[in-house]
Amino acid sequence: MTDNSYNEIIELLCDRLSSLADSEVSITAETNLISELSIDSVKLLNLIMEIEDAFDISIPINALADVQTVHELASLISKIKSAS
């Protein structure tokens, strides 16, 4: 993946998250990762690693502390990707 626009990132995140979360939940940019999806922290960390590999980036743990929603995660990835 070279040119990951924000939208592509959102699409990929929603896709991966829906495979992890309860099937009924529909995931959008505004979905809260912690309160709305019942994904445990181990699965979430594994997902982050998968995303890091997909975009060839490392997401600093301190930056993750500010992330609540799918949108915020996508913005963070896009920001790190464009800085690298």
Add this chain to the structure above:
Amino acid sequence: MNLLEKLDAAAAARKAMLPEGVGAFGIPIEEVYTATEARIGNRRVLLLGTNNYLGLTFSPECIQAAHKALDEEGTGTTGSRMANGSYHGHRALEREFADFYGCGSGIVFTTGYQANLGTISGLVGRGDTVLIDGDSHASIFDGCILSGAEIIRFKHNDMADMEKRLRRLGDRTETTLIIVEGIYSMLGDQAPLADIVELKNKYRCTLLLDEAHSLGVLGETGQGLVEKTGLQKEVDFITGTFSKSLCSIGGFCVSNHPQLDQLRYVSHPYIFTASPSPATIASTRAALQLLREGSHLRKQLWENCTQLYNRLAEIGYQLGPEPGPVIAAILDSPKQALQIWQRLLEKNIYVNLILPPAAPDGKSLVRCSVNAAHTTEQMTYVGDSFAKLYHEVLQS
């Protein structure tokens, strides 16, 4: 939720995991008899959940030295070394640590936790990066948070993942501090130090090694993983604690970089806390001497570790990848771990119970810490007890 309600919610989550009346955390120890036995409630139990690796808690040399310091210098220093001054013992212990590791400088901290906090936050800051192992101890993690540096984790002991992350850092590797541990406290496995050093040199980073659990345990004279691997010259900073094999309380950092001394002027966990008490320093100095000369203790420790590790593996327990003074049985559910922990206590064996999220990968651990003072009979009794519980708890 207000502040107190948040604490109530956390307490409720903890209680949901532990049935009423089970005090697995912070268990009251009423009396301590020896390095391997104590009284819990009205039971005389075998201690298999301490970090007393060389079994020196009651060593006459350490006790005498502490008594003497107490008589001559009083109970406490009542302040920070920066403001109130450094006692002879603080300075002597720093020289002794530097000498032990063949390093130019050493600093003593009030705890091992603060040694990591103070060293890390003194070395890196905003704009720098720390690359830490996924299973890092909380003192390392908290030191990184305090520093303000960007924290990147690599998969535990996974060199391919570590290199991938170094490559992604690009030219930022020169301001990157890699932090690893000699022996990891959860599963008792060792860091692949030779590979880490190779990557550190290839990417021109700085390397800090925490020898908390490996001090006194690995290497001919007990320096830790650096000595076992012969890589003393390659590791930039070594931290460690007095609270395990040295049987007191405190921590240290040694280095060949003369800049280490500057930490005394910038590192809050060094400056804004009282220095270790004279008795603590005196018993630590005596213990360090015993540790250096203690190859017979290390031999006994490793015989005990190997005996118990092999026995538990033979029974069928899933264990960490290699034997060591920390031997953890990895269980699928908190319920199984709790049952085994409780039943061991009924058999007068005290071990540590570690439940998620404290244990890696959402697992639960029943963790044993072996020491040099344990006897072969005690290890056999522990093995037999684990064998019975394997059938009673895991196969029922």
